[in-house]
Amino acid sequence: MTRDERTISRILFQKKIHEADGQKFEDLFSAIMNYKEPDFTQIKPWGNIGDRKNDGCILGKGIYFQVHAPEDVKKSYHEIIKKIQTDFSGLQSHWGNIQEFYYVLNDKYKGVNADALQLLETIKQSNSLKECKFIRANDLENMLYSLDDDQIMAITGHIPDPANLASLDYGILNEILDHLKGKPLNNGIEKIVAPDWDEKINFNNLSINESVRLTNGYFQLGTLNEYLKNNSDFTAQELQNKISAMYQELAKSYSGSELFWELVSEVSPRSSAEYQASSIVIMSMYFETCDIFEEPVQ
Template structure:
């Protein structure tokens, strides 16, 4: 909403006062938002909770905020997960708007589809700020033959470093930030992660390869650390490209794509680069 409307102000709960029933507002238009976000909006008990919350919270909101910011438009934002907001909640919204005390207020409900329309009205950069990297539609799809050729090449690399399994899998993006990798490398790893399903299918068809490749990529990362010191400018990116180059049997797009998918997979499990402390 902050991207959509520069006048929108989110309200943070403050001690015992909380947010005074207001999750965000635009004082220039007198528009106020309340959020109801249960896991499952369509359960009978949850629907009753939604009706009660709409009725009681709107009353509390009006009492606490109308003198501060005269309310002209009110949105009950419901997490309907695209299933639609149940009828009893709509009925309560209509009932409230008919009451003489609130007849001057436009009361409406905002569901997931409505939020998506607002999101789609944003430009690409605003969307990216909200949801992270958005890949181009022409992502190079990993080819099975190129993946197989890459794996066979990596299996020939000698491994002379002891390897211990990582038991903790950190947050993917937290790890990128922790290692100081650039946006360009972040995008490459992110795109690679989208094709993890193909890689897992490959591993299922070739038992034992996954464990061997873990050791290979860990060895290549340790090798990169020894060669590229922390004092070098952009050392994290340099190590990334060192592993990428060493893992490619030849410099073609299908082979590079295969290596990027593999690097992304082992990056997420901390076999390459450092685990956030």
């Protein structure tokens, strides 16, 4: 599967995730697990005994899964906490040899509440489990892309020829820029220490203007980091590859401040202040990691 085909298949998969509530999500999870783990068994409710708090398991290994797909995960976290407690207690009542417990939650790439995360850790410690944690949308996407191409397409559906989609903007970079645009970027999700990159600024012949913009962008990384954390490994890797490739190509013809602003223009799909500001936030991440601009010679 080419990068373009994988990017398109990812869009198809994310559409399924956003549309999958209730049983539809459980069936999507089970379809992936049936390919990934041959010994996985989906448990369907049966008569008046239900599923005994077990939506799927790898019985021989003592691994159990409970699946939940609320319409809005951010409004449902009190319900999620209560359901985790009830489901695990019910699981213990009916099943033995519980070594690992996974709460499969369709968070629709929004993340989970810290209280729910702590609850699973408490269950793990209290019951001496090997593992007890969430499986979220980004985890399912990572699992999907560990499969063979034909298995991926069986899950996502037919992948159109990228050559026939020339007018469709399906790039991950633009997806992220659209997410950042208009968001309160300085959201305080994590503490960020001011980078000490004066030497690199000088070595690359960048001015105080570019230095200030990169520093401001770096302090606004909270929303970008949260987005990447809640998405698949492919998303972060593809973004890094894209920005690095743009820089390498532009560096053949430009340098210094001119290179900086050419890169801003290349990253940003539009020449608006909003898009450019979001582009510089992304650039600040890769300036710090040395994916763009040169590291000073020691």
